[in-house]
Amino acid sequence: MKTSNKILLALFILPFVLATLVGFTFYSVQNSGKFITEEQYNKESKLTNIVPAFTGIDLLGYKGNHVTISKSDSFAVVTDEWNKGKISYEVKDNILILTSASKDEYIPVTIFCPSVSSITTDSAGVNIGDVLRNATINAKAESDITLNSNADSLALNIERNGNVNLGANTIRELQVNLSNGAQLDASEAIVMSFSNVALADSATVKFGGKTMKAFLQQESKPQQ
Numbered sequence: 768m769k770t771s772n773k774i775l776l777a778l779f780i781l782p783f784v785l786a787t788l789v790g791f792t793f794y795s796v797q798n799s800g801k802f803i804t805e806e807q808y809n810k811e812s813k814l815t816n817i818v819p820a821f822t823g824i825d826l827l828g829y830k831g832n833h834v835t836i837s838k839s840d841s842f843a844v845v846t847d848e849w850n851k852g853k854i855s856y857e858v859k860d861n862i863l864i865l866t867s868a869s870k871d872e873y874i875p876v877t878i879f880c881p882s883v884s885s886i887t888t889d890s891a892g893v894n895i896g897d898v899l900r901n902a903t904i905n906a907k908a909e910s911d912i913t914l915n916s917n918a919d920s921l922a923l924n925i926e927r928n929g930n931v932n933l934g935a936n937t938i939r940e941l942q943v944n945l946s947n948g949a950q951l952d953a954s955e956a957i958v959m960s961f962s963n964v965a966l967a968d969s970a971t972v973k974f975g976g977k978t979m980k981a982f983l984q985q986e987s988k989p990q991q
Contacts, residue, residue: 814851816844821863823885828866830890832873837896839879850874906931925949945970953978961985
């Protein structure tokens with residue numbers, strides 16, 4: 768074989784050899800425990816705490832900035848491994864009570880449950896998954912709540928500077944009580960009916976067309 772042909776053959780084979788070596792090295796490092804895949808990271812960095820069943824969530828003592836409430840057949844509180852000991856929790860009278868040790872540190876938490884009938888929060892961001900059917904949400908001062916759940920009936924009590932976004936969901940019946948400075952964004956939601964509406968002078972609401980029609984129908988009813 769000519770020298771030039773040998774060189775061409777070597778150049779052709781070289782990429783395959785390099786790919787094999789890289790793959791072998793990746794496999795060896797991964798299995799030696801020196802390399803952490805995304806799947807391993809998500810599994811190994813999370814601390815899952817199974818808790819007794821509950822129907823309500825109390826976040827008044829939780830100042831860790833963000834809570835995600837996700838639908839599951841089981842009841843659990845999940846935190847990052849490195850935040851172990853920075854929050855405490857207990858279930859009392861069917862209410863999950865979550866408390867953070869620090870008022871300023873960012874400590875994200877995920878709560879798993881089949882459904883909830885009440886959520887109370889103060890100065891925390893809360894993302895609510897598909898866990899609402901007939902529920903009451905109490906959003907104290909500075910709370911920021913986003914819904915990703917439909918509901919048959921929902922009662923909202925929003926205090927000063929509290930904010931609730933109903934998302935692109937359907938609420939069959941909505942009861943609203945907004946204090947001064949409270950905000951309700953239902954611009955993408957469909958609210959089919961209102962059972963009661965109480966708005967302070969400086970409260971802010973955003974309604975889409977269908978929701979506005981339901982609101983005006985409620986307002987046009989004779990007062991009892």
